[in-house]
Amino acid sequence: MLTRLELAKDWVRDAGNFLKENIAAPLEITEKTRYDDLVTNFDKEVQEQIVANILHHFPEDKILAEEDEEKIKFDSEIPHLWVLDPIDGTTNFIVQKDNFAVMLAYYEYGVGKFGLILDVMKDKLYWCDSHKAFCNQKELELKERPLAQSLLGVNSYMYRSNSGGLLDLSHQTLGVRIIGSAGISYGQLLEGKIIGYFSSLQPWDYAAGSIIAERIGYVTLTISGESPHFNCRERVFTAPSYLISEIQKYIKK
């Protein structure tokens, strides 16, 4: 019998293939909370496909999914909980037809068991089991660099407004990069292209990335230094544990 992880890899790959096949298709685009918070018919279709797959195999499992109007609450009492972002970086998906990801994470009693991030257009699946992290078949490892010789992935608003001290922190580095997708940013972090990622995120934005990154020595915290709460949008960052105390000289509530 295939494990949840093996099945999840297939589902995410299938979703990626579906999106690639339809990359030139006309989109139905709807604004959500504001003019730059967009959703397409493909976000909804991918979510429906993956949710149907999960419930077909595991009808008792719970699912926290971005495009659900009424969302279940993340709770460490739940034996089997999935967290799904069907298309992360929807604006990139619409405008760039590139730099977007399908993300899926799985928790048992609040503990992250595995995560998957598919960089759809580059065919890169970042994933982990309970011990190790991979990009496709290649095992990932932390590349240690001094903060001063590193780049940061940032959210544009937090950076320019020095929210949480992010602009101050950036001055201790070689600079910032803005990609417009948490999933693609986590991919760059896992490959060592950025040393930390700082943004204002919902649980489905950081669930998979935080689990995968943890396997190679990264920590995900709120800017107050707490564990993320998994119940709202909040300012969080993922960075290597060896840099946390140095980062926290600048990153403050």
Next chain:
Amino acid sequence: MLTRLELAKDWVRDAGNFLKENIAAPLEITEKTRYDDLVTNFDKEVQEQIVANILHHFPEDKILAEEDEEKIKFDSEIPHLWVLDPIDGTTNFIVQKDNFAVMLAYYEYGVGKFGLILDVMKDKLYWCDSHKAFCNQKELELKERPLAQSLLGVNSYMYRSNSGGLLDLSHQTLGVRIIGSAGISYGQLLEGKIIGYFSSLQPWDYAAGSIIAERIGYVTLTISGESPHFNCRERVFTAPSYLISEIQKYIKK
């Protein structure tokens, strides 16, 4: 006999192959004007190779090259002038081993005849002849989008400090992306992933990109609305001609 364009494509491709073959090699890194303005032995080696190629075939041609300590002046009296950036995005080259470019442009009496930008790690050569622009073998064309449904490529300092009105302009769009390389940004622009690129650039940063982009309907201007002067670092942008007047409501000296 091979034309300058045909030869230049070979030289740039050869440089890209050399960099890829040596991507894991140890680097000798030197600071230039400040801690985040870096140069490596590979910038110098690629420049030496391409300069030697040009002078071997065309000993009378002039070359404006980034890593020359004494640079010749761009001048519309020069019959054959090359502008070379051996590695654009040197910080990305060092830290990311990705998102850097080799750029070469060619002018006759001040008129851009062709440009080449090689995205080394993605094997994408953006280039043009006197009429058309291409990515590898695929002809490029302008993808018209309204400003409000577009993304901007920006320089981090100009964006956060609203230099030239860039932050104001960004609020009329779906947001900004920061890549850390003019060459890679021009590549995204040529593929329609960003609608405009705004940065503080030297001539070798915008020479190739401005020539290629012009072939498909883009214009390169200083933030004052003049043609770039090709003699110093200045704030320039490249955007489609149909958007210039709308952009200039926000972008001002």
